[in-house]
Amino acid sequence: xxxxxxxxxxxxxxxxxxxxxxxxxxxxxxxxxxxxxxxxxxxxxxxxxxxxxxxxxxxxxxxxxxxxxxxxxxxxxxxxxxxxxxxxxxxxxxxxxxxxxxxxxxxxxxxxxxxxxxxxxxxxxxxxxxxxxxxxxxxxxxxxxxxxxxxxxxxxxxxxxxxxxxxxxxxxxxxxxxxxxxxxxxxxxxxxxxxxxxxxxxxxxxxxxxxxxxxxxxxxxxxxxxxxxxxxxxxxxxxxxxxxxxxxxxxxxxxxxxxxxxxxxxxxxxxxxxxxxxxxxxxxxxxxxxxxxxxxxxxxxxxxxxxxxxxxxxxxxxxxxxxxxxxxxxxxxxxxxxxxxxxxxxxxxxxxxxxxxxxxxxxxxxxxxxxxxxxxxxxxxxxxxxxxxxxxxxxxxxxxxxxxxxxxxxxxxxxxxxxxxxxxxxxxxxxxxxxxxxxxxxxxxxxxxxxxxxxxxxxxxxxxxxxxxxxxxxxxxxxxxxxxxxxxxxxxxxxxxxxxxxxxxxxxxxxxxxxxxxxxxxxxxx
Ligand code: ME8
Numbered sequence: 001x002x003x004x005x006x007x008x009x010x011x012x013x014x015x016x017x018x019x020x021x022x023x024x025x026x027x028x029x030x031x032x033x034x035x036x037x038x039x040x041x042x043x044x045x046x047x048x049x050x051x052x053x054x055x056x057x058x059x060x061x062x063x064x065x066x067x068x069x070x071x072x073x074x075x076x077x078x079x080x081x082x083x084x085x086x087x088x089x090x091x092x093x094x095x096x097x098x099x100x101x102x103x104x105x106x107x108x109x110x111x112x113x114x115x116x117x118x119x120x121x122x123x124x125x126x127x128x129x130x131x132x133x134x135x136x137x138x139x140x141x142x143x144x145x146x147x148x149x150x151x152x153x154x155x156x157x158x159x160x161x162x163x164x165x166x167x168x169x170x171x172x173x174x175x176x177x178x179x180x181x182x183x184x185x186x187x188x189x190x191x192x193x194x195x196x197x198x199x200x201x202x203x204x205x206x207x208x209x210x211x212x213x214x215x216x217x218x219x220x221x222x223x224x225x226x227x228x229x230x231x232x233x234x235x236x237x238x239x240x241x242x243x244x245x246x247x248x249x250x251x252x253x254x255x256x257x258x259x260x261x262x263x264x265x266x267x268x269x270x271x272x273x274x275x276x277x278x279x280x281x282x283x284x285x286x287x288x289x290x291x292x293x294x295x296x297x298x299x300x301x302x303x304x305x306x307x308x309x310x311x312x313x314x315x316x317x318x319x320x321x322x323x324x325x326x327x328x329x330x331x332x333x334x335x336x337x338x339x340x341x342x343x344x345x346x347x348x349x350x351x352x353x354x355x356x357x358x359x360x361x362x363x364x365x366x367x368x369x370x371x372x373x374x375x376x377x378x379x380x381x382x383x384x385x386x387x388x389x390x391x392x393x394x395x396x397x398x399x400x401x402x403x404x405x406x407x408x409x410x411x412x413x414x415x416x417x418x419x420x421x422x423x424x425x426x427x428x429x430x431x432x433x434x435x436x437x438x439x440x441x442x443x444x445x446x447x448x449x450x451x452x453x454x455x456x457x458x459x460x461x462x463x464x465x466x467x468x469x470x471x472x473x474x475x476x477x478x479x480x481x482x483x484x485x486x487x488x489x490x491x492x493x494x495x496x497x498x499x500x501x502x503x504x505x506x507x508x509x510x511x512x513x514x515x516x517x518x519x520x521x522x523x524x525x526x
Contacts, residue, residue, distance in 0.1 A: 008046045011248040014096060014237050017077045018059050021084040023291050023306035023340060024259065024298075030255045030327050032409060033289070034189055035091045037463035038402050039328075040091075041491040045336055047250045051096030052078045052087060053234040055217040055227070056134055057210075058299045069236035070216045071361040089320055089466065091488055096241045098233055104218050106240035109498040111208075112221045119167045122223075124439055125207045129159035134230055143366060151261070151503050152300070163207040164220055165233070171272040172203045178271065178281065185284040186267045186301065188310050188403070191260060195267045206269065208232045219332045235270045239279065252280040263287040288404055289332035294339050306340050314345065318518060321465040328464050329408045346520055352415050357461070358515035360418045365475055368508045371443050376477065376506045379452075381446025385428075387453040387510050388499045390420050395497055398460050407464070414460035421450045421457075451476065452502050459497050468514045472512045477506035498500065 012032045015025045029050050036048035054074045063073035074444045078097050093167060096103060105210060114120040128142035129135070129148045137145075147156045176199055178184040179192065188194040209226040209418065210217070217227035242250040258266050263285070271281045292298060298305045314323050326345050329352075332338040368374060394417045401409035430446045433439040455476050462469040462485070470482040478501075495501075 014051040025247040047432040164209040253282040353515035377444030379448040384447040
């Protein structure tokens, strides 16, 4: 498999502006950031989008409670999300807010087009309504959950409205064919199977407007009493952000990263809307699972969300890169939920970052300092370290893992390469050899291979550890990588990761440990 530079567009959900950012939002956005950085590192022309979803009815209520108008309340909270992502080093290329004119104008155009082609029509609807989710629930589903919200447990209400409907039923067969034929990829596979099974049960038309929103939202064209349903408004963000001059080539999106609870909207409603508009479908939707906290489900009622204060505490104690590493490698990619637990964080940090990556980096740079005058030594022709072959195989595994979004496997491949370096040092003991006469060339050859393997591992880990790996590059005399990838610049992974890139004679510097060991301390009060 080779890397051909390409164009790549990745999105996160746009988060409800009413909430304070928490680990769930930080997680989805961080892994999207890792994916975006990986693509930039490959040299792809990359666009990463995140943002906030503002037109929920609860924004109006929350604003009223504070004596504010909805827009001011939304402004404050949108800023909190933006600041959070900025301070967490997220490299999004844009931040979309659904109350922005650029979005509202596009959505009005899309809905107008759907009304004109008959995909949206006026009608009446009665059904079980989950007010917290602003979502109607089918009779079956309502019954299954004892007429309580499956999300927050509050009673569902019977609601009757004159609405505009989207002809979802018309797209059932095309959607099935696209999902099953792979033209539209829904992952993980278990989740795709659930979606397919539900589509087979039959698709009903869906209401896409609401009344009584007090003017907060985007009006239905030519019927200002009706507001476009917040979910429809929100889904369009992915398109509205790039449906402008200079960005159109980003559509279709390559990847919508979302949580599992919003898969139906993304795997069924959204592609059907796009089919109605005659637009291309996104290439792939990936629904990750959920974080739980210290073994317990996180919920508003339990008040046990891992919040920003907790996350900041981890950043202060371990570094931002360490938090990114933990989220990326231990997070709920795939179909299992993941536990955010202090003990686990400490264990992973010390095992992978302090004792493997940081330690190996210190050892190799220290020995180069001591035995090679601080200069990259000459490689030994016909070296038998096996590290070159290992690095080549690692790169292959890493690419495959990245392509299938197994970010945990991608990181593990790179960390395993570093473990091989440690094993090689143990086997060859360059610190002993250095004391023997006439062995300096052999010592140099050993250390060259070690440094080279570490350099390659640092490239592969950069999307997850952008700060510390850039520091590592500086110490290995590879500042050019940091210059190229700064400010969302493109890298050349294919060329950089080729064995032999480290130039003999280049000064290598030591420095503070990249990941100092951290001792356990009592868990902060929840
Ligand atoms: O649903 N673990 O917004 P939202 C992992 N506005 N990820 C989690 C999580 C958890 N415990 N909790 C939340 C909305 N998330 C809509 C989306 S998109 C067009 C509109 C993440 O603020 C996960 O990505 O409720 C989930 O899908 C998202 O936050 C929901 O954020």
